[in-house]
Amino acid sequence: MAASDGSTISAAIDATELLRSTRSLSEQMVIIAGGGLLLGIGVGVVAAAGITYWLKNRRIERRLQ
Structure with a gap:
């Protein structure tokens, strides 16, 4: 019985550590x-600004020609 008690305690410790890890990640999910x-x-x-700059630049070049 002593061996089964040790494995039960070990399983409980593992389950507790998993719960702590899961809880920690769930608290950080909103931040992530x-x-x-x-x-x-x-x-x-940035992409919209780059495209706008490129289109305006083309329009100005066409007017200058």
């Missing part, structure tokens, strides 16, 4: 998702 959202918005703004 928010960071990804802000990064995506930033990349979109």
Whole structure:
């Protein structure tokens, strides 16, 4: 019985560690998702600015010719 008690305690410790890890990740998910959202918005703004600059530059070059 002593061996089964040890394995039961070990399994309980493993389950507790898994719960702690899962809880820690779930608390950080909002931060990670928010960071990804802000990064995506930033990349979109930079891409839109680059495309706008390129189109305006082409329009100005056509007028100058």
